[in-house]
Amino acid sequence: MSHSESIFGSRYLALTIGIILAAMTIGFEGLAVTTVAPVIAGDLQGLHLFGWIFSAYLLAQIIGTLVIGREIDRRGPALLFTAAIIIFTIGLVVAAIANDMYVLIGSRAVQGFGAGAMFTCIYTAISISYPDELRPKILGALGTAYVLPSMLGPYVAGVIAQQLSWRFVFWGVLPFLFLAVLLSLPAFRKLKMPSFQERNETGVIGLSVLLAIGTGLFLSGLGMLPKIVGMVLLFVGLALMVHPLRKLLPKGTFTFRAGLPSLIASRGLFFAAYVFTQNFLVLALTDTKGVTADRAGLIVASAALSWCIIAILQARWDAADKGRGRQKRIITGILLMITGIAIMAWIPAVNIVMAVLGEVITGIGIGLAHTTSGTVAFALAKEGESGQVSGSLQFADSFTPGVAIGIGGAIIAMSQTGGMSLEMGITIAMVFNLSLIVLSLFASTRTKQA
Incomplete structure (x- = not known):
C-alpha cells in the first residue's frame, strides 16, 4: 500500500464519507430520541409506556444485527444495506406521523432493526474494503462520527422540540440519511465478498427472535423487582436467552x-x-x-x-x-x-x-x-x-x-x-x-x- 493512500483518497472517499454520515445519522437519532422521549410520551399520553421507546429499539436491533450478520456473508452488503436504509427510513417516517404511543413504539422497533442492520453492513464494508493498515483510521473516524452527536445532539433536539415539534427530530434525520445513501451505495455495490463457505446454521431468525423475547422478559422482570411476578419474568427471560446466546455468538x-x-x-x-x-x-x-x-x-x-x-x-x-x-x-x-x-x-x-x-x-x-x-x-x-x-x-x-x-x-x-x-x-x-x-x-x- 502506498504511504500516501488514506481513507479520504480517491479510492475510498465516497465510501468513507458515506459510512461516516450513516453513523452520524444513527448516533444523532438515538441521542435525540433520548432528549425528546419525555415530550413524546406526554404528548401521546403514554408515560406508562415510556421505557418501551428504548426497549423496542434495543430488542429489534438485536434481531437486525444477528440476522443480517449471517446473511451478509451469503448475499453481500449492497442489497442488505439498501434494505436496511429503507427499513430505517420507514421507521423514521412512521415515528414522525405517529398519533398513538403504540404506533410510536412500533416505529422505534422498525428503526432499531434498520439501525442494527446498517451498522453490520458498515462494519462488513470496512472489513472487506479497507486493508489492515487503514482499518484503525476508518474505525477511528467511524467512532468519532458516532460519538460526535453526543456533544450537540441532545441540545439541538431539545431546541427543535421546544421551538417546532418533536416530530421534526425524526424528519430532520432524513436529509442526512439520503446523502449517506447517495455517497455510499455506489461504493457498496462495487464490493465483492470473499468466497463463502456454507455453514450448518439453521434457525438464525428464530433464535434471534427468541433472544429478543427472552431479553424483553428479562428487562421487564428487572423493572418489577422485588415483586414475585418480576422474579418469574426475570428467570423465564434468562432461560430463553441462554440457548440463543450460545448459538449466535462465537463459540x-x-x-x-x-x-x-x-x-x-x-x-x-x-x-x-x-x-x-x-x-x-x-x-x-x-x-x-x-x-x-x-x-x-x-x-x-x-x-x-x-x-x-x-x-x-x-x-x-x-x-x-x-x-x-x-x-x-x-x-x-x-x-x-x-x-x-x-x-x-x-x-x-x-x-x-x-x-x-x-x-x-x-x-x-x-x-x-x-x-x-x-x-x-x-x-x-x-x-x-x-x-x-x-x-x-x-x-x-x-x-x-x-x-x-x-x-x-x-x-x-x-x-x-x-x-x-x-x-x-x-x-x-x-x-x-x-x-x-x-x-x-x-x-x-x-x-x-x-
Missing part, C-alpha cells in the same frame, strides 16, 4: 476462549460499562447533586470529546508500530476506564471536578479500547466470515449495554425499596459497573491475534 465467548471469543466478550463488557456510566452519572448529577440537565450533558460530553481525540490518535500509533501494540492498547484503554469509573463510583463524594476528570479519563480509555478492538476483530476474521464478525461486534455494542443498564436500574429500585438513599443506590450500581469492566480486563488478556 467460547462465555468461557473467554482465546482469540475472537474473548475479544467479543471483552468489548461487550467494557462498552456496557461506558454506556452504563454515562446514563447513571447524569442521574446522580441531576437528582442528587442539583446539577442542571444541560450542565450534566456537558460533563458527560467531555468523555465523547476525549474519545474522539484518542480515536484519531490511535490510528497514528497503529501505523507507527505496524499493529504490534494493539492488544496492549486495548488493555491500557480498559485500565484507564477502570480508573475513570472508580473516580466517579463513590457518588456521595463526587463533585463537578471529579466528574469531569473521571469522564475525560474514561473517554480516553474507550477511545483506545473500542476502536482497536474492532481492528483486531477484523484481523482475526476468517475468510467468508466478515459479516458474522461484524454482526458480533455490533451485537456487543447493543445487547450488553441494554442488559447492564436494566440491571443497574433494578439495583437502584431495590435499594430505594430497602430504604437507602438514591446516592447510595447509584453507588451500589456503579460498583456493579466496576465489576463489569474488571471482568472485561481479564477477557482482554486473552485477545491475542492469530
Whole structure:
C-alpha cells in the first residue's frame, strides 16, 4: 500500500464519507430520541409506556444485527444495506406521523432493526474494503462520527422540540440519511465478498427472535423487582436467552476462549460499562447533586470529546508500530476506564471536578479500547466470515449495554425499596459497573491475534 493512500483518497472517499454520515445519522437519532422521549410520551399520553421507546429499539436491533450478520456473508452488503436504509427510513417516517404511543413504539422497533442492520453492513464494508493498515483510521473516524452527536445532539433536539415539534427530530434525520445513501451505495455495490463457505446454521431468525423475547422478559422482570411476578419474568427471560446466546455468538465467548471469543466478550463488557456510566452519572448529577440537565450533558460530553481525540490518535500509533501494540492498547484503554469509573463510583463524594476528570479519563480509555478492538476483530476474521464478525461486534455494542443498564436500574429500585438513599443506590450500581469492566480486563488478556 502506498504511504500516501488514506481513507479520504480517491479510492475510498465516497465510501468513507458515506459510512461516516450513516453513523452520524444513527448516533444523532438515538441521542435525540433520548432528549425528546419525555415530550413524546406526554404528548401521546403514554408515560406508562415510556421505557418501551428504548426497549423496542434495543430488542429489534438485536434481531437486525444477528440476522443480517449471517446473511451478509451469503448475499453481500449492497442489497442488505439498501434494505436496511429503507427499513430505517420507514421507521423514521412512521415515528414522525405517529398519533398513538403504540404506533410510536412500533416505529422505534422498525428503526432499531434498520439501525442494527446498517451498522453490520458498515462494519462488513470496512472489513472487506479497507486493508489492515487503514482499518484503525476508518474505525477511528467511524467512532468519532458516532460519538460526535453526543456533544450537540441532545441540545439541538431539545431546541427543535421546544421551538417546532418533536416530530421534526425524526424528519430532520432524513436529509442526512439520503446523502449517506447517495455517497455510499455506489461504493457498496462495487464490493465483492470473499468466497463463502456454507455453514450448518439453521434457525438464525428464530433464535434471534427468541433472544429478543427472552431479553424483553428479562428487562421487564428487572423493572418489577422485588415483586414475585418480576422474579418469574426475570428467570423465564434468562432461560430463553441462554440457548440463543450460545448459538449466535462465537463459540467460547462465555468461557473467554482465546482469540475472537474473548475479544467479543471483552468489548461487550467494557462498552456496557461506558454506556452504563454515562446514563447513571447524569442521574446522580441531576437528582442528587442539583446539577442542571444541560450542565450534566456537558460533563458527560467531555468523555465523547476525549474519545474522539484518542480515536484519531490511535490510528497514528497503529501505523507507527505496524499493529504490534494493539492488544496492549486495548488493555491500557480498559485500565484507564477502570480508573475513570472508580473516580466517579463513590457518588456521595463526587463533585463537578471529579466528574469531569473521571469522564475525560474514561473517554480516553474507550477511545483506545473500542476502536482497536474492532481492528483486531477484523484481523482475526476468517475468510467468508466478515459479516458474522461484524454482526458480533455490533451485537456487543447493543445487547450488553441494554442488559447492564436494566440491571443497574433494578439495583437502584431495590435499594430505594430497602430504604437507602438514591446516592447510595447509584453507588451500589456503579460498583456493579466496576465489576463489569474488571471482568472485561481479564477477557482482554486473552485477545491475542492469530
